[in-house]
Amino acid sequence: MNILRINNVSLVYNNGYKALHGINLEIKNGIFGLLGPNGAGKSSLMKTIVGLQKPSEGQVFFNGTDVVNNPLEIQKQLGFSPQYFGVYPKVSAYDLLEHLAKLKGIHNKGERQDQIINLLEKVNLIDAKNKEVHTFSGGMKQRFGVAQALLGEPKIIIVDEPTAGLDPEERNRFNALLSENGEDIIILLSTHLVEDV
Numbered sequence: 001m002n003i004l005r006i007n008n009v010s011l012v013y014n015n016g017y018k019a020l021h022g023i024n025l026e027i028k029n030g031i032f033g034l035l036g037p038n039g040a041g042k043s044s045l046m047k048t049i050v051g052l053q054k055p056s057e058g059q060v061f062f063n064g065t066d067v068v069n070n071p072l073e074i075q076k077q078l079g080f081s082p083q084y085f086g087v088y089p090k091v092s093a094y095d096l097l098e099h100l101a102k103l104k105g106i107h108n109k110g111e112r113q114d115q116i117i118n119l120l121e122k123v124n125l126i127d128a129k130n131k132e133v134h135t136f137s138g139g140m141k142q143r144f145g146v147a148q149a150l151l152g153e154p155k156i157i158i159v160d161e162p163t164a165g166l167d168p169e170e171r172n173r174f175n176a177l178l179s180e181n182g183e184d185i186i187i188l189l190s191t192h193l194v195e196d197v
């Protein structure tokens with residue numbers, strides 16, 4: 001069981017703007033939806049959780065490790081699926097995953113292959129493995145985003161505004177994919193859509 005604990009976290013930016021006010025949360029395996037309108041502070045909270053930004057006050061612990069003082073510990077166990085997956089042109093889904101797997105430190109070629117095939121099957125993109133990612137539909141790109149976030153078997157993944165621009169069928173498919181994967185890890189889902197949560 002993974003546990004993310006946020007104790008009394010506040011964040012004041014250099015210009016004096018108070019983006020986070022005394023946040024207390026305990027998150028365990030499963031999907032946790034962070035719901036709020038644009039500018040509510042979702043990105044500020046997520047950056048603080050993963051140690052990209054130090055809080056002005058308070059502490060964050062991931063599986064007992066202090067994130068503020070040891071950001072690399074959580075960063076090694078983290079996957080991130082951005083709102084729009086910016087991709088290199090002319091690179092196939094498989095080759096891009098291969099490249100990202102190397103960056104994530106999966107040095108063994110066989111292990112990389114196994115993980116990539118497994119993930120492409122999981123997100124239902126195995127038939128598109130040799131297609132260039134920039135030719136994918138919006139839904140396929142989001143599912144690809146989840147596949148790359150899951151490379152390296154992370155213990156926590158952050159998924160940012162995933163269903164923007166997806167049709168209802170793709171949205172359901174995407175949400176089912178997250179539910180299937182949320183049993184053994186923490187999934188933080190940032191969105192302004194109540195239905196997604």
Ligand SMILES: Nc1ncnc2c1ncn2[C@@H]1O[C@H](COP(=O)(O)OP(=O)(O)OP(=O)(O)O)[C@@H](O)[C@H]1O
Nearest residue numbers: 013014015017019037038039040041042043044045
């Ligand atoms: N580096 C910064 N310096 C000053 N103010 C900032 C900085 N970054 C964000 N803010 C402000 O903090 C508030 C929260 O921003 P944040 O990006 O966390 O919101 P959000 O909920 O993620 O919004 P969105 O959905 O638009 O990404 C906003 O008012 C924003 O203008």
